[in-house]
Amino acid sequence: MSRTITITRPDDWHLHVRDGAVLNDVLAHTAAQFGRAIIMPNLKPPVTTVDLAKAYEARIQKALKQLEISHFSPLMTLYLTDNTSADEVKKASENSIIGFKLYPAGATTNSDGGVTNIKKAYSALEAMQRFSVPLLIHGEVTEQAIDIFDREAVFIDRILDPIRKDFPELRIVFEHITTKQAAHYVRDANTNGKNTLAATITAHHLLMNRNSLFTGGIRPHHYCLPVLKREEHRIALVEMATSGNPRFFLGTDSAPHPKGEKESSCGCAGCYTAHNALGLYAEAFDRVGKLDRLEGFASHYGADYYNLPRHTETITLVNQPQAVPFEYPMGKSTLVPLRAGETIGWSIAS
Ligand code: NCD
Ligand code: ZN
Secondary structure, three states: OOOEEEEEOOOEEEEOOOOOOHHHHHHHHHHOOOOEEEEOOOOOOOOOOHHHHHHHHHHHHHHHHHOOOOOOEEEEEEEOOOOOOHHHHHHHHHOOOOEEEEOEOOOOOOOOOOEOOHHHHHHHHHHHHHHOOOEEEOOOOOOOOOOHHHHHHHHHHHHHHHHHHHOOOOOEEEOOOOOHHHHHHHHHOOOOOOOOEEEEEOHHHHHOOHHHHOOOOOOHHHOOOOOOOOHHHHHHHHHHHOOOOOOEEEOOOEOOOOHHHHOOOOOOOOOOOOOOHHHHHHHHHHHOOOHHHHHHHHHHHHHHHOOOOOOOOEEEEEOOOEEOOOOEEEOOEEEOOOOOOOEEOOEEOO
8 A cells, every 4th residue: 555645835945947938847847846946046147136036036927827826936046246235135135035045156057157256255245144134055166176076075164164153143054965064064053042054955965876977877867066975975964854953954956957968078967856856855755764754854944944934735745656757848958857767756646
């Protein structure tokens, strides 16, 4: 007999939906599971001002209307640059912008306009602290001399810890953490009893280690940033996600790319998991016998951190293997989802 689990409707605290025709394709997947999602601002050009974010939100709302989806709310972010002003931070705080995203320049997809030196963003960080606007961090240094598998751990020592010392009241989310060092840093940080530090964890980092990049050949659809790490790091992430510690919550980092841009001589970074993200998370929690911890991680702690109400409706997941298609439409192209041509052990009950 198949098992089921019913949980409060979850939210995705880190999501890429892109723009234009792609919106309709990917939003339908996310909205079938989640009530809200934090929308990443790394468009081309990036979403750097409140006005640009409002226009982007309107395009998302239009797509939702076309899809006849009424229960889903996008939460908008701004892309932090060397030139973000304190005035823009204040305006963001008055216009329901959920946070600013720090991309170190060159760290990942569409991050060329990111921060070149964290000191250049200090007046914006000071304003974010003052107006209580969270800073969402892509935590990797970009120096070519630093091994790509070490870039997150080095970021903690060189950038994150100094920011926390200089801005002790700044609210920070360490996004899509991938290492034991990040997991333990967030777990052990002294925040003086305040809600100032949290982390999101993706489903793919809970389910795969870096061997998955090379199983039987090179696997471009398993390449994302921060890149998958060793098994010991995956285990540490699973421990944190399933620990019931409210500092850790769900953020899929689902990142659609056209198939041809992934399957290329220089394939871009990003895993697409929105088609059944919750099923993937349920699989990860079930593997370690901690399904009872899924609801806090997926549906409670993120809302609490962002001072938003928890949803009142529920969703039910069932552990019947769900076949994943080889491709989904993506605007004029297609995208290859995680587990394409295979199955996911859990899915939303219809
Ligand atoms: C993201 C994307 O494609 O926008 N890619 C990824 O590998 N995660 C960017 C990001 O979040 O780093
Ligand atoms: Zn991302």
